[in-house]
Amino acid sequence: MIEWVHPGLLFIFGAFLITLLKGRARQAFLLLVPVLAIFAVASMSPGDYGNVTFTGRDLVFGHVDKLSIVFAWVFTIMSLIGMVYAFHVKEPGEHVAAFLYVGGSLGVVFAGDYFTLFMFWESMAFSSAYLVFARNRPRSVRAGYRYLLVHVTGGVFLMAGIVLNYLHTGSFVFGAVDPDSTGYYLIMTGFILNAAVPPLNAWLTDAYPEATVTGAVFMCAFTTKTAVYVLVRGFPGAEILIWLGVFMALYGVVYAVMENDARRLLAYHIVSQVGYMVAGVGIGTELALNGSTSHAFSHIIYKALLFMGAGAVIYMTGRSKLTELGGIYRTMPVTVCLYMIGAFAISAFPLFSGFVSKSMVIAAASGDNLATATLLLTMASSGTFLHTGLKLPYYMFFGKDSGLRPKEPPLNMLIAMGMAAFLCIAIGVYPAPLYDLLPYAVDFEPYTSAHVTVSLGILMFTLLGFVWFLKDLDPENTISLDTDWFYRKGAKAFMWLARGPVASYEAVVAELANTVVLRSLFATARRGLWADINIVDAIVNGVASTIMGWGSTLRKMQTGTLTHYAVAMAAGIVISILVFSLRAM
Amino acid sequence: MIAKIVRFFGDEEHAKRRRKLLYAILLVVVAADFLVPREHGDFFWDDLPGWGAFYGFISCGLIVYVSKFLGHQGGLMVDEDHYD
Structure with missing residues (x-):
């Protein structure tokens, strides 16, 4: 009986087999590996596994505790949804890259030492860059190079931090970083670059919208949330992260108003949503860290659903600019409905997943008496609904008729969106299984009557604002300057x-x-x-x-x-x- | 069924009914917020009924106009060929 199977290695070894298989066999294999990985996670128990001695250092490939297990759950579930969505893609390169990328993320999640972490961290950058290159347009290739260069630079910061931290502590064990260590801020910089904290955010909003339709679905799930995971483990209670998180929650919202490209708007909302998680890490209480973790879990699912919805529109129409879309609800009603479930989830409507996770972070800020942070994070929630729940679907599906009459996307895309939509509702209606997975015992009840009515007040009066200010919200044929300038x-x-x-x-x-x-x-x-x-x-x-x-x-x-x-x-x-x-x- | 619901939100002919539905929902939401029991909150606004509605509307307006101001007057929104 094998004691422990590393789910990440299933993907990495699986990646090499993809090219050897053809047709139906390959398609079956693409689904089989994520399913096996889910089983591997389900049968896992806390402990240290897979210790290897390499050049006199102990490498720990399998540091398993509640925090790594909950991230492994959502990563493997997401990989299955992503693979169903990409089921029709014939080109094996994209599947190989996606497998290596997922494998790299899982490698980071189970890494017990900095060496292992760094190795998988870098592999993620390279494999995900391929998903941008694979779009094969000059713009994408340029964006892909920028993406890669920024991540390689981030990797250098991380490596320098790891070395300095080793000189300080004499150990490569990955855990909470000592604030007195000279490597403290270098490691943090490496981590927050991947979390897309402004001003280190532009790689994300530059590259994700240029990736392939199916590739972007993987990208929106793994890099930033792996970064949230390492921040939760390495920097709980680092106060600077509260303010960086609050700033990024609003930063994403402001840019989303100006944005005309559907997937770039969603990308800015990744920045905004990861802001809640980063702020939660900074607050650092058990409730806050539970909040960051559970919000990462719900976020991966609903953000993927939103990217899949926008991707379906791009796949069927070949257009991504809001100024060139509109009126397609007539022929794509199922896509509209599935997209809207993701939109309600990210906006934290009661009975949807965002409601039970985002509120944990806000409650933690409130419980810590951080009045400004509480108010600004609540304001960003209004912006989230305004853009992903109202502006984007309005101009993409409804609004001015573009004359386009695209069909619904292929069945596999709809099934993948259906799986994600199911989870968005299931987590919102019955959060107990998610709460049980969180690193600390949960003493939090999202469904109090006042919390429900206050949330609905914020959301429905945002809708009123949208209806009244609609004329001023019209998307314009522009791009927005960000720090990539x-x-x-x-x-x-x-x-x-x-x-x-x-x-x-x-x-x-x-x-x-x-x-x-x-x-x-x-x-x-x-x-x-x-x-x-x-x-x-x-x-x-x-x-x-x-x-x-x-x-x-x-x-x-x-x-x-x-x-x-x-x-x-x-x-x-x-x-x-x-x-x-x-x-x- | 799905197509019908989506059409209700899209087709022009339902615009009036949509408007009525919205105002009805807003009324119910505010009324409910006045009726629900409240525990003493962390901040003073937690004890004010109707706070969510007020703050949601203000937030929405601020986000729209501050962002557009930054985009137009702040020079952040530029032509699509800016980098070419």
């Missing part, structure tokens, strides 16, 4: 510098070298040659003849008997050991 324009300036001033400087230097420098060099070389022949060679020949003299002396010392050599070697070893052990003392 600095490296996009910065790269342009760098290239201009390289092509302009640096290139002309180089030309001048080359010309100078050919005329002045080269001639004087030839003259110097001729003098050098004379010196070489007459002085250096004489010295070298002298040294050589001396060494030859030593050699013949040594030759005389050699007896040619093997035992003599063996004795000499043994003596050398003994002396070495003595010297080293004395130094060690």
